[in-house]
Amino acid sequence: xxxxxxxxxxxxxxxxxxxxxxxxxxxxxxxxxxxxxxxxxxxxxxxxxxxxxxxxxxxxxxxxxxxxxxxxxxxxxxxxxxxxxxxxxxxxxxxxxxxxxxxxxxxxxxxxxxxxxxxxxxxxxxxxxxxxxxxxxxxxxxxxxxxxxxxxxxxxxxxxxxxxxxxxxxxxxxxxxxxxxxxxxxxxxxxxxxxxxxxxxxxxxxxxxxxxxxxxxxxxxxxxxxxxx
Numbered sequence: 322x323x324x325x326x327x328x329x330x331x332x333x334x335x336x337x338x339x340x341x342x343x344x345x346x347x348x349x350x351x352x353x354x355x356x357x358x359x360x361x362x363x364x365x366x367x368x369x370x371x372x373x374x375x376x377x378x379x380x381x382x383x384x385x386x387x388x389x390x391x392x393x394x395x396x397x398x399x400x401x402x403x404x405x406x407x408x409x410x411x412x413x414x415x416x417x418x419x420x421x422x423x424x425x426x427x428x429x430x431x432x433x434x435x436x437x438x439x440x441x442x443x444x445x446x447x448x449x450x451x452x453x454x455x456x457x458x459x460x461x462x463x464x465x466x467x468x469x470x471x472x473x474x475x476x477x478x479x480x481x482x483x484x485x486x487x488x489x490x491x492x493x494x495x496x497x498x499x500x501x502x503x504x505x506x507x508x509x510x511x512x513x514x515x516x517x518x519x520x521x522x523x524x525x526x527x528x529x530x531x532x533x534x535x536x537x538x539x540x541x542x543x544x545x546x547x548x549x550x
Contacts, residue, residue, distance in 0.1 A: 331380045332373050339373050341381060349381050351389040354423070358393075361402040366391075367409070374413045386416045394423035398467045401496050405432045425470040425478070427485045429495040431510075438493070438517035443506050446521045452546060456515035459506045461496050468497040476531040477503070480524060483537055484547055491549020493517055497524060509549040520546060 323345035332339035337355035344350075353373050358366035370389065381387055393400050403420030410418065411434060420430030441457025443465070461467075470481055484495060484505060491510040498504050503525035511518040527540055 328380055332376045334372070337369065337373070339377060341377060343381070343384060347384055348386045349384045349388070351377055351381075351387065352392060353389060354392045354394070356391060357395050358399045358402055359396065361399075362404065363399075363402070366403075367405070370405075370418070371413060374415065378414065387414060388417045388419060389413075389415055390419040390421050390428065392421045392423045397422045397424050397469045397471065400430050401461070401467075401494055403430045403432070406437055407434045410434050422470050425482070427470070427482060429485060429492065431490075431493050435510075435512070435516060438508070439515040441508075441515075441517075441519050443498075443521070446506075446519065447500060447504065449521065452520050452522055452544075454518060454520040454546060456511065456518050458493060458508045458515075458517040459496075459519035459521075461498055461506050465498040465500055468499055468503055473497070473503075474528065474532070477524070477528040479531055479537065480528045480540065481505075483541060484522065484544065487541065487544055487547045488549050502526065503528070507547055509547070511549075522547065 326343040328341040330338060331341055339351055339353045341349050341351045356369035391403055400420040400422050405418050417431055417433040419428045421428045438458035441455055441459050443459055443461040446453045446455055470478060485492060488509055493508040493510055496506045505522040505524040507522060508517050508519040531540060
C-alpha cells in the first residue's frame, strides 16, 4: 500500500522555508513558514507565495492536485486576509490556499478555485438573536478588535478548536472579535447561490459554559449549524 511522502526543505530563502506532504492519493500540501502578510491583500505576501510555488513545481511533477498552507506566526491575526481569487490560484496551479494560525496549528482561512462567494457584512448579522445566519462570506470591519487564539483563555481556546473541527474542510473563515463580549464570525462553504453561509456565534457565553463544567459534546450540539456540508 502506498504511503505518505514528506519532502523537507524544498524551498529556502531567508527566513522562508517550505516542505511538502504527498498523500497516497497523489495529492500534495505545501507547508510554508516565513512568508507572511503584513497588511490586507499584501502584494509582497502574494509575490512570496508565487516564488515558493515556482520553486516547488519541479519537486511535485506528476502530482494530481496541490494546495498550499501558509503558517502565520509573526501576525496570526492576518490569517483572515490570506485571500486569493480563482484566477490567481489557477495561474499558480493550486486548488486552494489555506491560512494557519501558527500559535495553534489550526487552519482558519481557505480560498479555492470555486467562484468567489458573495460578500456579507458582519454588521448585518451582529444584531441578530441566538446564532444568526445569512448567505455569503462574512467581512468583519477593521474597527472591531480581533482576538487571536493566543489571547484566549483555555476554555475559549477549546471552543475555538471545536468550531474548527465542526467546520472541517468546509471552513472558509473564522474570526473572533470583541463586540460586547467575544463573538465568532464563521463562514462555511455552501453551494449555490452565495457559495458560502456565515453565522455569528456568542463565543464568550459558550466558553463561559465550558468553564462552568459543560462538556464539549453538549456545546457541539448547540453549534450544529457550524458544521460544513
